Amino acid sequence: MTSQPLRDAVDVLARIGREAGLDESTARAEGEVLAAAVLEQSTGASDVARTWAAIFGHPASDFFGAVPRGRRYAHIATSSLQTLVAGRHPSAGAYARALADVAQAAVTAPGAGPTSIGRAASVSAAQLAAAGFAPPAPAVAPTLEPAPVSSGVDASPSTAPAGGLRDWSAELLHRAMDQSERVREMLGQLGSQTGIGGQQPHDAFGAGQGQPHDAFGGGQGQAHDALGGGVGAQEEAPGHTSPAGPEAPPQPERTLEELLAELDALIGLARVKAEIHRQVAVLKMDARRQEAGLKVATLTRHLVFVGNPGTGKTTVARLVGGIYRALGLLSTGQLVEVDRSELVAGYLGQTAVKTSEVVASALGGVLFIDEAYSLGGDQYGKEAVDTLVKEMEDHRDDLVVIVAGYPEPMAEFIAINPGLESRFRTIIEFDDYTDDELVAIQRVLAEKMDYDLAPEATERFREILAATPRGPSFGNGRFARNLLEAAIGRHAWRLRDVEDATVEQLRTLERQDFEDRDGIDPSEDAT
The missing domain is CATH 3.40.50.300 (P-loop containing nucleotide triphosphate hydrolases)
Structure with a gap:
């Protein structure tokens, strides 16, 4: 049976966590629930649950308990990452990159739907920003080339993606394949350097290259939370070729005045x-x-x-x-x-x-x-x-x-x-947010993931808000985030055949990306 990219990515996350002094099982659990949250809105929940369970060796029922625990990682760092960043641990950056890799690898799981692209983008941006990295840019123009990503589970009819759904973003899948190859290389390095029971040096993942950005510090380079402020995360250091990616330079701890200013910048x-x-x-x-x-x-x-x-x-x-x-x-x-x-x-x-x-x-x-x-x-x-x-x-x-x-x-x-x-x-x-505040929140969320909202897209979002009942179960900012993530998936599907898409097309979410439909018909023509 061939290796599964998602399982490999979680294996690397667990090992980086162990070498950073974390409990390996805790790190592994964070990766598993994060992956479940990325897969949450995929086509065929029960099928995806079985796929997730087969990859990680759990009962399928565990998937539905993992999803709500993983949802929080679309807007905050995992507990382990926050601990590493707060302690200015040299492996914090490597751990953040490994979490982002898990989110991207989850999109390659059999049965993953287009909405998973948006959730993976949210999760990746939140984890990378906590360690001081800039959010990943949107994928370049996808092509319709099939992406034969290997799976660690049997691609039976119940788990295989229906209607060629795996073709909706070949670029993303190509990226995941490259990431999977890098993950396997890292696993090989670990095996050769540590041996059985050996101790892996921290710099095996580039962790010794500099301390990460403090989660609560960082002055002008700090990426603001999704609910307010601009996004100006520290850029990745050039020239570093560590398997786990570059480390963000150390930043001074934020002052009380800076933190209160961030509080005041929140919407509403x-x-x-x-x-x-x-x-x-x-x-x-x-x-x-x-x-x-x-x-x-x-x-x-x-x-x-x-x-x-x-x-x-x-x-x-x-x-x-x-x-x-x-x-x-x-x-x-x-x-x-x-x-x-x-x-x-x-x-x-x-x-x-x-x-x-x-x-x-x-x-x-x-x-x-x-x-x-x-x-x-x-x-x-x-x-x-x-x-x-x-x-x-x-x-x-x-x-x-x-x-x-x-x-x-x-x-x-x-x-x-x-x-x-x-x-x-x-x-x-x-208090609940007003419509104007929710529109502003969604705009900040989009900017955080390097997307722009066309005026017509914002108009469509307002129409959806006007038609949505407000009660104790209304999701407020979470509602805005979910619609944005779904729109990012539809945007990827809409541009799947546009080989020469401009940067503006790649960045801009249009009204049609916010059309209120449950899923994407793989037989639809790109528009």
Whole structure:
């Protein structure tokens, strides 16, 4: 059986993680859930689930649990990458490039659909930006040449792409094939240099060439988050030919003023910005009083974020970590985002251990628990909450916990444990975005991935927004991102036969790319 590019890419990610001092199984799990998120909207979910499961040796049902955990990596770095970047580890850049390789390799999996192109672009841009690299440019004009990428699973009718769907972006597949070849070369280098049980030098992946860009620092070169600001990530250093790509040069840690300026540049969120500024003023005054020998009130730094999905809670949590680090309240400021599945184990007694391990990974930074209310209502969740309260007390000097979710369920969650009530006294409300704000968000997201939106495309997006019901399940910024990713896939399909496409054509998303249809008919003519 021939090698599978996606499996190979995750193998390299795991090995780079191991050599960087990470748990190899944790790095591998990040790659697997990232790949699941890229494949999420592919044609035939059950078929893609079986393909993903066969590649990684898991039950197909695991795919549907991996997808929501991987979605977050379309807008933030993985927890392991944030840990490496926050610690200015020399292998952070190599790890970011390996994550981007996993995203690109996922598009070659049998059954992957055109929308996977857009999701892979989002994921790659988020991981590379965290390490200080510029986002990858859009693919050059695709041709209709078939791309015989080998697969590690049986290409049976249930898993093979229907109707020649694998031809929709030959350039992307060619790139993935080149990446797969590079991955295999790296695996060979690892085998020859380490031997069984050997220790691979960090610079085997070019990691010794310079420190990566700090996730919360970097001055003018820092790539802003997708919800606001410009994109000006540090360009890759020329002339470096390491298999894992060049390293970004070291950057100074960002100041409090720079981080607050980034907060203020976010689209919308007026009430959130005001509350964060108030918190900063209080904490700065406490520091001044302490320096003067005056008593300081014991204030909790833990926060509750309430609001509907896609309202920027994770983005602000990341900035809070950087702000607290700049104030001297946290040592590193990295963000570790988890949900119930990453805290709760299958048996009583194991949950405490699992929760403690998650907390340990967040020490020095922020532990962000999304949909925290899901921990209420059963004995497993109670065990996780009890453990969390103890860990927060034991590490109160170098850990901030932010819990997030819908307003009413979060109020009930905080009330279930007296320890939670005493530690979570500050509640910050995130409002839904207006149509104008969502349009601005989508424009920033497109710029981040090196695309332009034609005026007619924006007009079509506004029409879709006007026809979409707004309720607690509305995705806000996530909705804008999903439509953009789908448009990028349609754009690739539309230009599949245009061999001499101009740079403007390659960059510009048109109205037809935002047509509201479930998928792409491979028999359609390019227009």
